Amino acid sequence: MSAEIIDGKAFAAGLRGRVAEKVAELKAGHGITPGLAVVLVGEDPASQVYVRNKGRQTLEAGMTSFEHRLPADAPEAELLDLVARLNADPAVHGILVQLPLPGHMNENLVINAIAPEKDVDGFHVINAGRLATGQDAMVPCTPLGCLMLLRDRLGALSGLNAVVIGRSNIVGKPMAQLLLRESCTVTTAHSRTRDIAALCRSADILVAAIGRPGTITGEWIKPGATVIDVGINRVETPEGKTKLVGDVDFESAREVAGAITPVPGGVGPMTIACLLANTITACCRIHGLPDPEGLTAG
Numbered sequence: 616m617s618a619e620i621i622d623g624k625a626f627a628a629g630l631r632g633r634v635a636e637k638v639a640e641l642k643a644g645h646g647i648t649p650g651l652a653v654v655l656v657g658e659d660p661a662s663q664v665y666v667r668n669k670g671r672q673t674l675e676a677g678m679t680s681f682e683h684r685l686p687a688d689a690p691e692a693e694l695l696d697l698v699a700r701l702n703a704d705p706a707v708h709g710i711l712v713q714l715p716l717p718g719h720m721n722e723n724l725v726i727n728a729i730a731p732e733k734d735v736d737g738f739h740v741i742n743a744g745r746l747a748t749g750q751d752a753m754v755p756c757t758p759l760g761c762l763m764l765l766r767d768r769l770g771a772l773s774g775l776n777a778v779v780i781g782r783s784n785i786v787g788k789p790m791a792q793l794l795l796r797e798s799c800t801v802t803t804a805h806s807r808t809r810d811i812a813a814l815c816r817s818a819d820i821l822v823a824a825i826g827r828p829g830t831i832t833g834e835w836i837k838p839g840a841t842v843i844d845v846g847i848n849r850v851e852t853p854e855g856k857t858k859l860v861g862d863v864d865f866e867s868a869r870e871v872a873g874a875i876t877p878v879p880g881g882v883g884p885m886t887i888a889c890l891l892a893n894t895i896t897a898c899c900r901i902h903g904l905p906d907p908e909g910l911t912a913g
């Protein structure tokens with residue numbers, strides 16, 4: 616068997632198109648332009664690329680993009696002041712503080728200073744709690760993107776066995792919560808899990824979010840399963856160049872899986888598209904409008 620390749624790039628482009636339509640509707644019907652503020656502290660090269668891409672795609676969707684940069688040695692109080700100003704700014708509907716922050720800053724403190732209704736990353740403790748208790752929440756973008764790809768391929772997920780490998784606050788835990796909300800039977804695996812390969816072989820849905828290149832091989836996969844590879848790992852090729860690979864060994868996995876996301880071009884492009892969609896949701900909620908229909912599965 617050779618798995619269907621799930622084209623996250625095309626799906627994300629479609630989602631960005633729906634976001635742009637909704638933005639045009641909000642502008643024409645309500646005189647509202649959704650605005651997303653991104654804050655970057657320091658000069659981490661990968662973060663700079665992410666922030667640039669977020670800004671560009673925000674503008675392409677017709678929204679306003681606000682970019683704020685602070686030096687790596689900025690005091691934490693300066694960042695908290697900036698967050699407070701963005702919280703109070705009516706032109707800003709979404710606030711994203713790019714992680715990781717420099718070591719002298721307390722990430723939890725900063726994230727929890729963002730107004731929960733503007734927390735488009737969904738990392739605020741109130742949004743994590745709302746998701747866990749089945750209330751309307753801002754849902755973290757990467758797991759939300761994974762869920763959309765799963766629903767698109769499988770339709771209803773109810774009753775399926777799902778194994779999520781990884782228990783981080785930004786991917787693994789919210790992914791498990793979302794799949795539970797879809798009535799999957801969910802198991803979360805991590806570095807201490809015993810006989811993880813056997814556990815994975817029970818999964819109709821396997822989500823890998825560990826950050827270890829090629830860990831999950833075809834032998835771990837149930838025939839016909841849907842495999843979502845969240846991992847983004849930069850590895851060196853025999854020619855001395857670098858390339859991006861996932862946590863799943865793509866070549867062996869595709870022989871067994873029913874469908875699989877590639878890296879790059881799978882989950883990655885969904886993350887920013889979901890960030891834009893979350894900003895629209897935040898904008899609608901802030902203005903007392905109904906949640907936009909058909910944008911996300913959140």
Ligand code: NAP
Pocket residue numbers: 757780781782783784785786787804805806807811824825826827830845846847848882883886
């Ligand atoms: P993280 O915070 O480092 O968490 C990694 C998780 O994987 C931990 O729970 C860890 O277990 C578990 N783990 C590590 N090695 C393992 C092993 N050999 N077997 C089983 N579990 C293992 O990472 P993260 O932030 O969740 O990110 C995970 C990956 O997704 C990274 O490659 C990251 O670059 C990628 N990512 C991609 C996107 C995207 O847009 N596509 C977004 C975010 C992250 P313990 O808890 O026991 O240590």
